[in-house]
Amino acid sequence: MTTQAYPQPIIHDGDHDLVLRYRRTPRIIHMMLAISFLLLLITGLALFLPWFSQYASGGTSRVLHRVGAIIYMAIPFMYLLVDRPAARELLWDSFHYDRDDLDWLLHVYRYFMGHAEGMPPQGRLNAGQKLHHAGVVIFSALIVISGIILWAGKGDLGPANLAIAVSIHDLSMLVLTVLLVGHLYFTFVYRALSGMTTGYIDEEDARLEHAKWVEELEREEVMGKE
Ligand code: HEM
Structure with missing residues (x-):
């Protein structure tokens, strides 16, 4: 796979295609979000649970909790600074649901069980991700x-x-924390992790979860060649 300064939306890689899900800067910001959240969770537990407090030496967990909080609070500003259109799109999409999204939510049990095939087609975010992001x-x-x-x-x-x-x-x-457990579960069930590591996911996985979005990318690719 090639990693370029201006990555291609679709890469033809041998017998299968890869689709660009996240560019480098949103991936770095998401990594900081994940690290700061886990730091807040661990140090928060050390402050909250008496049996856990034995691991909180002196005021260390209190200080680390504040460090985590400062990074966590800075995330939306970083997002706005590096990619304002993507931040705006993420916020808009998280709170707007169309007919396909509502139909999709009616079949969410199938998605939960790992059977997304045949579900109503979804855009860049599926309705479950929209709910997750809105909750976040x-x-x-x-x-x-x-x-x-x-x-x-x-x-x-x-x-x-x-x-x-x-x-x-x-x-x-x-x-x-409950949202994070669901987020991790779906990340692994639908093989989405590479979207946050290399930036690319398999085209078949992308089509299964985000058919409308992949069709849009393909249309743009054809128009770009014309
Ligand atoms: C701890 C390990 C985590 C892993 C492995 C992980 C994994 C992922 C993956 C693979 C995606 C891309 C999904 C897609 O295809 O769209 C994603 C997106 C996202 N994750 Fe996480 N995540 C983690 C932690 C978190 C935490 C703690 C939060 C919030 C508190 C969070 C919030 C989000 C949001 C808001 C997005 C969408 C980002 C965007 O559209 O720019 N994640 N995550």
Whole structure:
């Protein structure tokens, strides 16, 4: 496979084609998102669970939690800075669902069991990914707002407000962790990992999950040759 400064949307690689899913910069930003989230989760558990706190030496986990938080909060700004159209598209797509998406959601059980063939055709994001990404946006916003309140104003909150902020913070992290488990499950079931490592996925896998998007890429490729 070739890795070029301006990667091709479709590569003809021997007897099969590869489709460009993510360019280098979104892949790097996603890696920072994944690392900062896991850092927040591990250090958060060290602060939250008494039996886990034995691994939190001194204030180390507290400091690392704040480092993770700063990176996590910077992610949307980095995304906007390096690729504003992609960030806008991601946000728009996550909150807009067409008839095919709704039909797809009615058959989500089949998708869950690893049988995506014959399901309603999907665009660049399938309806499940849209829901995942929308969940990430909403619960990340909640976790960041409650986190800033806890960080900046813990001493002034009073017991009732403190309990509310902590509950929102912890529940949001729980939801994001459940979303991550689903995200990892579908990544491996539908062989999507290479989209975030090399940037490319197999054309057959892409067509299975994102038929409308692959057809669009093919149309663009034909038009480019004309
Ligand atoms: C920890 C390991 C993780 C792995 C292996 C992983 C894997 C992936 C893969 C393969 C994709 C591309 C899916 C596609 O074909 O569109 C993706 C996209 C995405 N992931 Fe993850 N992910 C991880 C962690 C996370 C975390 C922690 C979050 C959020 C808190 C997250 C949020 C997202 C989002 C929002 C996208 C879409 C990115 C875009 O369209 O630009 N991921 N991930």
